[in-house]
Amino acid sequence: MLLVRVGEFSGFQFGRPANQSGELSVRLFSDSSSLNFIFNQKAAGPAVISQSDINRILRTLQKATSQTVANANSSK
Numbered sequence: 001m002l003l004v005r006v007g008e009f010s011g012f013q014f015g016r017p018a019n020q021s022g023e024l025s026v027r028l029f030s031d032s033s034s035l036n037f038i039f040n041q042k043a044a045g046p047a048v049i050s051q052s053d054i055n056r057i058l059r060t061l062q063k064a065t066s067q068t069v070a071n072a073n074s075s076k
Helices: 051-059 066-074
Strands: 002-006 009-014 023-029 034-040
Touching: 002 023, 002 051, 009 034, 023 051, 034 051
Parallel strands: none
Antiparallel strands: 002 009, 009 023, 023 034
16 A cells, blocks of 8 residues: 555555556545546456556546536536
């Protein structure tokens, strides 16, 4: 288990990319929300997803404004 902090979120990473089970999850929490990411890859296969890839994904997280959410909902 690893401690994760990114922007307003903090949480935990369970597993590592080279884990033999092929699954890794990241659970993040803020004062107003939570996120759960699950990364799967072939068990006992080569590690295709690297820790750098996971870090890059997490660094892109940012909270959407109410206006962005409203616009996304109105386009459905």
